[in-house]
Amino acid sequence: MMRLQRMVLTMALFSILGSCKVKNQAVIGETIFARIEPEQGLDVEASADTVKIGPTYIVLDKDVTIGHYFDHLDSLVTRYDSLVPYPLSEHLLVHANPWVMDTLANTDYYRLMAKDSFVYDQRTLRVLQEGDSLLLPDPLAGEQIHSALNQLxxxxxxxxxxxxxxxxxxxxxxxxxxxxxxxxxxxxxxxxxxxxxxxxxxxxxxxxxxxxxxxxxxxxxxxxxxxxxxxxxxxxxxxxxxxxxxxxxxxxxxxxxxxxxxxxxxxxxxxxxxxxxxxxxxxxxxxxxxxxxxxxxxxxxxxxxxxxxxxxxxx
The missing domain is CATH 2.40.440.10 (L,D-transpeptidase catalytic domain-like)
Structure with a gap:
């Protein structure tokens, strides 16, 4: 009986995602993850149901250096802010993806020199790569991060x-x-x-x-x-x-x-x-x-x- 209920739930979620027209859907266990292609964006119909079902991953379509990092993050926040029920910001997005913070910290000149890597122009360092995925948190996780940021x-x-x-x-x-x-x-x-x-x-x-x-x-x-x-x-x-x-x-x-x-x-x-x-x-x-x-x-x-x-x- 339990297995039948799980199958019905999974089929229902597939039905919802099908109406959302989100590309490259994938099922991991019983959680639906939607893979969004930034170049093509989302159809309007995808806005509400996608974030209600579970976390969404934004897949980067190009490499991003420090010199272009903030412009790229700002563009992602602008694009996806209207698709989530919480106030999306650069800080919230990075806290949902803490590896980004670690990557940026590791561009420290002295950390690189400790690895015998001299960098004259730090802005040329690549911090995001084509194919990297950024988690866009589900409503509950997004609200939790937003609340935590307000307590700093x-x-x-x-x-x-x-x-x-x-x-x-x-x-x-x-x-x-x-x-x-x-x-x-x-x-x-x-x-x-x-x-x-x-x-x-x-x-x-x-x-x-x-x-x-x-x-x-x-x-x-x-x-x-x-x-x-x-x-x-x-x-x-x-x-x-x-x-x-x-x-x-x-x-x-x-x-x-x-x-x-x-x-x-x-x-x-x-x-x-x-x-x-x-x-x-x-x-x-x-x-x-x-x-x-x-x-x-x-x-x-x-x-x-x-x-x-x-x-x-x-x-």
Whole structure:
């Protein structure tokens, strides 16, 4: 009897998919997976039933480099947003496909150099390949990811040189950072004497710079190249910068990667929070617009064993 019920259910699902006109259907167990060809898109009739039945896979029809990655992700979000009942976003799509995050993190210059692979122009690196499949989650999974993204919190403790990512109260990641210098300096970009210390307070993420331009804030001159810790010169990588608003003020304090990780664990920047390149990708995908940010200056902390210790007062 049970087997007969399963056969009837499977036949019913085939009937529904047949009316949807989705190409390259496949049955795995008793779950229907629809394979969507991006070039041809979906017929309008496919919109509702496809996502109700189960997860859908978007099959890429070409290779995608970092230089074209964001445009490609944006095009997929635009194409499929109306076909799912949850608010589809680049962040949600990548969290449904965490291997993408790992692939991007592995484009870190120093990770590649550890494998004897020198890359002058990071934007030419391929991160998605023709034939790769991106999971478009079913309604329940999509809503769960959306809810989780809304619970993310970025916590930064300046004298500890640490950035932590939380989902509600659960610690997800801890990353080393660099912070602002303990001095004042004239910056031509702001045309004033500026306190370079990283500002404390609470706020949220207000903007992503996915393809940032690079300027020396002291001279206001644009630059394109960077000298790495190993003495080699490369083009500046394309990794998102994240703008914060702290205490109701957008003071230009960004969270962004540094091409010189030797400066991590130091008060070295002009006020921004610097991270490793690999970490910057992880932080970006845990920092959608509106994510809460708290920047504190706590000298009393606990080590991994729960013992209290006093940090050096750097400011």
């Amino acid at each position: 919190v970025i916590d930064i403790n300046i004298p500890e040189y640490k950035l932590r990512l939380f989902q509600d109260s659960v610690l997800l990641y801890t990353f080393p950072i660099r912070v602002g210098q303990n001095r004042k300096r004239y910056l031509k970009m702001g045309d004033r004497i500026t306190d370079l210390r990283t500002i404390t307070g609470e706020g949220h993420i207000v903007r992503h710079a996915k393809n940032p331009d690079f300027y020396n804030p002291v001279t206001c001159k644009r630059f394109y190249l960077t000298k790495r810790d190993d003495g080699k010169t490369t083009l500046m990588p394309q990794i998102p910068w994240i703008e914060t608003e702290i205490n109701g003020v957008r003071n230009g304090q960004m969270i962004h990667p540094t091409t010189n990780p030797e400066t991590l664990g130091k008060a070295y920047s002009n006020g921004c929070i610097g991270t490793r390149e690999a970490d910057a990708w992880i932080i970006y995908y845990h920092a959608p617009i509106g994510t809460s940010v708290r920047i504190r200056y706590d000298l009393k902390v606990k080590d991994s064993l729960g013992n209290e210790k006093i940090l050096k007062d750097i400011y």
